[in-house]
Amino acid sequence: MSDASLFIGAALPWLRRASEDEAREVFDRLDRLISTQERPRELVMRPNTVYDVNGRPISASAEPLSRWDRRPPGVIFREGFRPRVAPVGIYDFRETDDISLHLHRFINDHVRSIFVSTTRPVLQHARTGPVEVWRPPVIGGRYRYEIYVHGGVDIRATFNYSRDVMYPEQEEITFIGGIRPGLIRSATEYDEKGRVICIWRNVHFNPLLNGNYAPRANELPELPEPTNSIRFLDPPDHDANDRDVPGHSHHPHGEHHHNRETVHGDDVDESNGNFSNYKLVPDPGASNVLPASHVRRACMLLPSGKEAVFFADTRCVTLQLDHNLKDTITPADVQNIVDAWPALHEAQFLGVDAVIPNPANRKEEAFFFYQEKYILVNINTRKKVFHAKIIVREWSSLKKVGFSTVNAAVLMDDGTAYFFRGNQYVRVDIKPGTNHDKVVGSGPKPIKGNWSVLDQVGFDTVDAILSTPQGGNHYFFSGNDYVRMKIHPGSTRDELTGPRKPVSEGWPSLVQAKLY
Known part of the structure; x- marks a missing residue:
């Protein structure tokens, strides 16, 4: 030995x-x-x-x-x-x-x-x-x-x-x-x-x-x-x-x-x-x-549009999207979240449930959600804009629909966002900097029977969503699989632009990084 x-x-x-x-x-x-x-x-x-x-x-x-x-x-x-x-x-x-x-x-x-x-x-x-x-x-x-x-x-x-x-x-x-x-x-x-x-x-x-x-x-x-x-x-x-x-x-x-x-x-x-x-x-x-169950996941496109950060449990990795997906992990490699993101460390966010850009400052700021709290973070400095707050105290829309926590979220070009929790989702008009966010239409709604593309591929829940700079495509991750789609907010005309695939096929770097 x-x-x-x-x-x-x-x-x-x-x-x-x-x-x-x-x-x-x-x-x-x-x-x-x-x-x-x-x-x-x-x-x-x-x-x-x-x-x-x-x-x-x-x-x-x-x-x-x-x-x-x-x-x-x-x-x-x-x-x-x-x-x-x-x-x-x-x-x-x-x-x-x-x-x-x-x-x-x-x-x-x-x-x-x-x-x-x-x-x-x-x-x-x-x-x-x-x-x-x-x-x-x-x-x-x-x-x-x-x-x-x-x-x-x-x-x-x-x-x-x-x-x-x-x-x-x-x-x-x-x-x-x-x-x-x-x-x-x-x-x-x-x-x-x-x-x-x-x-x-x-x-x-x-x-x-x-x-x-x-x-x-x-x-x-x-x-x-x-x-x-x-x-x-x-x-x-x-x-x-x-x-x-x-x-x-x-x-x-x-x-x-x-x-x-x-x-x-x-x-x-x-x-x-x-x-x-x-x-x-x-x-x-x-x-x-015991045994192991749901893994807390999230991802976000960085302002450059050339890199994305993926979070899983207590770790994160940055991928270079303009390279071959088989060689996309940046030199920083896989990191512990509290080491890589000072704001999340200070807020004691040991993981990330969801992250979306701040509609009022998409190039510099993003909202991070963890358990029942959220925080606004400067993406460039990775420092907080304000202290962590309780979701239902600040987001009247999410309180109204009973979303004390969220599992995934995606921001649209019109300033609205879709929030997912369990097998439900809701569309919210965010109104950053105010408490005037509101539910758009009715909600929450079950994914099954209401989101046709997710229904088509058999996704009952959503773990993470990655927006891309090309053509309004979004990657939806659920379990060990993902799909690519175009979202048309407020309509039922969402388009499936790629088949359901295992993450191991389309994103091998995430498997290499042991996030999957």
């Missing part, structure tokens, strides 16, 4: 930067410690592709792992899960005692070590019934953290289901060097009776940190979104640019400085990998989280 990419999610920066030779040295020593002359062993890593609780193949980095901890999200989202024994480099690793690197001792005796444990979700009854998670007997004052990371040691496979491991049934995945904060998506807080108090979302969650092993947008399970139980947390982003966590300085190779032992009593979870008293229980958060 010598694959350095298996450390890509480690909390220890030197491991993330380890060379193949250093990775081989680490794995060789860890393997040697769990082996005997009679019974050689090696760590068995979780494969790149695993199966979710419904039997669907997914990237390992899309599997929702859990870890319970008393430390609040303000700490974990900033520092990640650092191991109790944390060598600061390969030289320090060489001088670390064997017990701290002994996986068998960590699993059975719960010694302080370089490892951090997580557990997989479980579906007990052949793809039916609620998802269950491993839970400590007392959860009041604890948080269940949700993690999406590549790699990890499969404990059951490593010890071959033997009695050497006391609790193999617990589906444990253990990480060498801990887990970096950017790969922790949420923390669910519970009361003493196991009821969800709230779900804390990590604004800096970035599955792209998994590198070439990042999950596709449609692989990640969707978080439940009852607005009264979601909280956003935006700690300083110490995970960006591979920076070290404050208080744990990086030391170059060859510097004999030791920082192996965490000394603060509240810096680590007291269980230290001891799951002996954990129980499988149905979890209200997990049962809503």
Whole structure:
């Protein structure tokens, strides 16, 4: 075993930067410690592709792992899960005692070590019934953290289901060097009776940190979104640019400085990998989280008319429309939305539901919608024009038709726009800068039976719409397919200008970028 990419999610920066030779040295020593002359062993890593609780193949980095901890999200989202024994480099690793690197001792005796444990979700009854998670007997004052990371040691496979491991049934995945904060998506807080108090979302969650092993947008399970139980947390982003966590300085190779032992009593979870008293229980958060469902998507044509930005879940990519579609991703590549768009970061828009140009300033400004809020953004500077506001408080038209959120929108040349929510749509005269927007005609209307082109191609819902500068064409995206059409506002004469196709055929760059 010598694959350095298996450390890509480690909390220890030197491991993330380890060379193949250093990775081989680490794995060789860890393997040697769990082996005997009679019974050689090696760590068995979780494969790149695993199966979710419904039997669907997914990237390992899309599997929702859990870890319970008393430390609040303000700490974990900033520092990640650092191991109790944390060598600061390969030289320090060489001088670390064997017990701290002994996986068998960590699993059975719960010694302080370089490892951090997580557990997989479980579906007990052949793809039916609620998802269950491993839970400590007392959860009041604890948080269940949700993690999406590549790699990890499969404990059951490593010890071959033997009695050497006391609790193999617990589906444990253990990480060498801990887990970096950017790969922790949420923390669910519970009361003493196991009821969800709230779900804390990590604004800096970035599955792209998994590198070439990042999950596709449609692989990640969707978080439940009852607005009264979601909280956003935006700690300083110490995970960006591979920076070290404050208080744990990086030391170059060859510097004999030791920082192996965490000394603060509240810096680590007291269980230290001891799951002996954990129980499988149905979890209200997990049962809503799994399996994956609708992916939040949006797209927009940039003012130049030569580039378009596509948003999916927490990521975005810019495509060059005047090039061959097989080579359209700009040098910026795929980015995390909160990194690429400062205004959306400030507003805590972790995704984009819909975006349309401001009719009063189409070349510079656009309205972005996310959940129940919207914000006006300067496209050139990517900074806000005004603070995020509640949709139904400012858009009387959308309030009138019950659209507290929107799934897609498209602006027409006459200043009206079509808004889609679920299987319905409405046409709105926007009147920017005022509260005098109004519904045009009647609405909302079901797509089926009222929008002939969408009816013809079998689109019951719309995820995103891209306007083009050529001939009034618009691309409508739904699920994994798209169509091209010309819209004639206020009439039933819309024209289908291209057949329904898979996104993979017409927009291969979006598949390459893992947005589909």
